[in-house]
Amino acid sequence: MSQNSVQQFIKQYNLFENDQIQQTQLQHRYALAEAFGIKKGMKVLEIGCGQGDMTVVLADTVGESGHVTAIDIAPPDYGAPFTLGEAHERINQSKLGARSDFHLETDFLEMNLDKQYDAVVLSHCSWYFHDPAQLLAYFKRIRSISNMLCFAEWDMQFEKITQRGHFCAASILALYSQFTANDxxxxxxxxxxxxxxxxxxxxxxxxxxxxVDAHYLQDSQWEIDYAMEVTKEFSAAPFRIQTLVQNYTDILGVEGTNESLDSFVIVAK
Structure with missing residues (x-):
């Protein structure tokens, strides 16, 4: 289903024709949109839109009668190989531009909201939150503007041994954030x-x-590569943490354990 949707998307909007990475990402986003229960005509607010991978799928799914408002706290020059600003401009120039709008450097808790949304989407952005209390505050405000929360994140409860590399990489990077201030x-x-x-x-x-199956995504290898880069920076951490990180690092080098974790989806009302 999602593979067919990707091919139809490319033909209809002339986006990502020669970008295999984005096409693979789109496949997963269509699976998420289906799991969320997004329908035509919906007015959707997406929090943590990033470069717009989920935004374009939501905009396609809600159709011409729907609309997606996408926000992110990051600035336009954030991101690579394309910045968020560059990625959004490309989307705006397509047919999807009329049914979606982007707001960068926008804090949801301070955003002026004077209307209700049919659904609010947070897709793979919760791990960015430094403080659990802030995420809870987001949920509380979402309840005041919508009757439907659509949430997705990587599922640390992996079922296949081939996914344990992503589990270990994510664990290393979470520990890294505990001991080293970083973005x-x-x-x-x-x-x-x-x-x-x-x-x-x-x-x-x-x-x-x-x-939702996500084993085929490239994210695991990206996280593994980054985790391998930062392991040397644990030299100032307590010895027991260094030992734990070293054990996780050893697992990262095991062949055949670099598939991405699956996603878990929660729909709440």
């Missing part, structure tokens, strides 16, 4: 149970929880 994309490893509790504490109820 990396892993600050906290929020899992199913923590997110579910936060949603309940925010006054919402989990309606659906499911897993």
């Amino acid at each position: 990396g994309n892993i600050q906290n490893l929020f899992g199913r149970s923590e997110i579910g509790k936060m949603i309940e504490d925010a006054g919402m109820k989990v309606e659906q929880e499911l897993g």
Whole structure:
């Protein structure tokens, strides 16, 4: 289903024709949009849009009668090989530009919101949060502007041994953020149970929880490469942490353990 959607997307919007990485990412985003239950005509707010990988799929799914407002706290010059500003401009110049708009350097908690949304999407952005209290505050505000929260994140409860490299890399990077101030994309490893509790504490109820296959994505190798780069910076950490990181690092070098973790999806109302 999602593979067919990707090919239709490329033909219809003339985006990512020669970009295999983006095409693979789109396949997963279509699977997430289906799991979220996004429908035509919906008005959607996407928090943590990044370069717009999820945004374009949401915009395609809601159709011409729907709309996606996408926000991110990052500046336009953030990101590589294309900056967020460059990626968004490319999307704006396509047919999807009329049904989506981007707002960078925008803090959701300070954003002026004067309308209701059919759904609010947070897709693979919760690990960026430095403080769990801030994520809880996001959930509480979401409840005031929408009756539907669509949440997705990497699932640390991996089922295949081939995914343990991604698990170890994410663990190393979370420890790295504990001991070294950085703006990396892993600050906290929020899992199913923590997110579910936060949603309940925010006054919402989990309606659906499911897993979405993501083993084929490139993210695992990207995280493994970054984790290998930072391991040397644990020299100032307590010895027990160094030992733990070394054990995880040894696993990163095991052949055939670099598939990406799957995603878990929670839909709450």
